Amino acid sequence: MGEIARKTGAFIPVKTRRAFEEICDQIRGEIQAGNLVPGDRLPSERDLAEQFQVSRSTVREAFRTLEISGVVTLHKGSKGGAVLQRGDNQPITQTMHDLLMLGSISLQDFTEARVCIQKEIIELACERATDEDYDAIEQNIARTSEISLADRLEERTELTIEFYSLLARASKNSAMAILMSAITEPLRDYLRRLGPDRSWNVAESRLKFLGHLRRRDKDAAVAEMVAHMTRLHAFMIGKIES
Amino acid sequence: MGEIARKTGAFIPVKTRRAFEEICDQIRGEIQAGNLVPGDRLPSERDLAEQFQVSRSTVREAFRTLEISGVVTLHKGSKGGAVLQRGDNQPITQTMHDLLMLGSISLQDFTEARVCIQKEIIELACERATDEDYDAIEQNIARTSEISLADRLEERTELTIEFYSLLARASKNSAMAILMSAITEPLRDYLRRLGPDRSWNVAESRLKFLGHLRRRDKDAAVAEMVAHMTRLHAFMIGKIES
DNA sequence: AAACCCTAATGATCAGACCAATGAACAATA
DNA sequence: TATTGTTCATTGGTCTGATCATTAGGGTTT
Structure with a gap:
């Protein structure tokens, strides 16, 4: 042969x-x-x-x-x-969620990516957000304040997701909005499972943030957001490990 | 009743x-x-x-x-x-592609989102990239230079995609790498359909960019990248409308 | 050993059937 | 006349049961 x-x-x-x-x-x-x-x-x-x-x-x-x-x-x-359809970002958020569940993305990387995306979103929003955007966000925060922490965890979670969605909308960039949802929606599960963080006032932080946004103070808004994320991340890590 | x-x-x-x-x-x-x-x-x-x-x-x-x-x-x-599986980002890039095809995302927004993501990737890469990362990118650029513009459009396109993938890897954040692929891979179709842009030297721009990256000069790297994106976008818009 | 063959397991596809929901045309009713 | 109920064709959702192609493993031959 x-x-x-x-x-x-x-x-x-x-x-x-x-x-x-x-x-x-x-x-x-x-x-x-x-x-x-x-x-x-x-x-x-x-x-x-x-x-x-x-x-x-x-x-x-x-x-x-x-x-x-x-x-x-x-x-x-x-x-x-x-x-x-005109398309749907559900597949993207679903996949992101799967990647988290399967351990292909660490919570650390995920949180960092959230910060990255939001930094850019904030930058865009500072340039382009309209009064309608600000008002919508303000209403969202107001409703968050109304809801007591103990009950209505479900609604509270939805409002949190909506908050980021409204922020993304203010960027006036649909692609960035989709990436934002991809990096935000998977949070829903964590928030549900881990319960609310009572150690600090979320609505207050968001109001301060909105103030910076209204003044188009990009750096201050980013700083407030990063502080928020850091606290949230520490909370989640703590909860998961315990 | x-x-x-x-x-x-x-x-x-x-x-x-x-x-x-x-x-x-x-x-x-x-x-x-x-x-x-x-x-x-x-x-x-x-x-x-x-x-x-x-x-x-x-x-x-x-x-x-x-x-x-x-x-x-x-x-x-x-x-x-x-x-x-450990998960796969193919669904994300596929969906992004669909959203573009279906007109749910404009090329304008898409390009802007690319710039946003890459700004953040560059920032991370400037902090964390290793010599191996730099070398891999340099090799990629070298191969791009070798390939003549006329023939081998296919390979050239793949090298371009790979370039961004290597850059994303240098960020050491898997979530950002996935977002990068989501915002890069759909380009493949455009590059294939529109053909190469001969009006300027891509490899040269990338080499300059790599230099900034090696010096961890974030701002210069971002500036070079933005210039690149701007030219590419103008090229694509021009081609599509003609 | 190495090449070959046989077989069971398993997804891919096919064919034909019935169910459930949907909307539009039509009939009945107030 | 306007509303309500009925009928019926259409269509996706599911079921049943079958064949085919591919794959891995074991056994056989060379």
Whole structure:
């Protein structure tokens, strides 16, 4: 038997494409080409199965994939079907959450990243925030104050998430807002599990922060935020280890 | 007929949970509880169908969902099955790409977000980058120089993506590295479609940038990067509109 | 040993069925 | 007439049960 030809060099590993992936790509291709736009409705699973010459379950897996990716939403019933969305950041926040749970990101790195993102958001917001933005944030803080710490932990958590969302909106940059949600929403679980931190007044810190923001004092706002984050991080680390 | 009882107040809209979602949640719950860790192998579709008292196709949709989310990978054959991953940022970059394609994020916002993220990455890298990091980046730039602009667009694009990835790695923060990839990888498509920009020397700019980084001169590095981004953005806008 | 073959396990796909929700057209009613 | 209830076709969600292709491991032959 002859020698194995080694000099042929690097063969690329063969990767079999699954049928549903091909379907996803074709649909994404139509989106990229501009033939499909948000609001459009794809043909039904049964129709597409015929068009693609595959079984319904295969189309189904493609639909499911696109749904999880936030590209379409699926509606039952007559006039239902797969409707193209404008996109959704849920997949991003979900993945971020998974990465935390799976230990691929440490809480340390996560917190640091939050600080980084918020520094930039604050910088943008200081330039662009409108009075409406400030008022919305102020209302959010007011509602946070109203809610007692003991009960209504759920609402309090939601208000915290909303606070950061409003701040992100004030940056007037949708991409940064999405990154902000990616780095904020996973907090929900921690806040729920660890309970409230009664050792200091969150609303007070946020009000001070808002004041700096209103004065467009970037550095002071960042400093207040960093202080806030540091305390929160210490609280979380302490809770988790105990 | 009596009055409609309006004072009952806010009924919460009923949302029916689909079976596969429940399965996903249970599996994610086990991960969160620490009963499942990366490397573990889930039971086969057939087994889980029995355990969950659902059909195989339902388990399959759950598996597909977790696969798309980067939580597991599916392997065929004996000893195959769903294996828990350490997580994957592919879902994040894919979603970011979708959001761009669907017009949910403007190229303007996207570029600005890139600048924001990279500012923070540079700041971290200036503090923490090691000689190995610098050398890896330098090698990357060297290879970029070698490749002629005309041919090998593909490789050139990959090297560009790798450049940002190496930079992110130098920040020593995995969360920021993931955000960086989210905001960098979607570029691949643009670079491929628009072709190379021959009007200025990319490698030269990157070398200058690396010099600033080595001297840990944060401000200069950021300035060089911003200049680079500005030119690239102008190039992309020009190409797209023409 | 090394190459080959067989087999069980497992995801990928297929085919066909029924269920549940949805909305629109239509009928019944006040 | 305006509202309410009914019917019906459409469509995703799920089920059942089957075949195929790939994979790893064990056994057999060379």
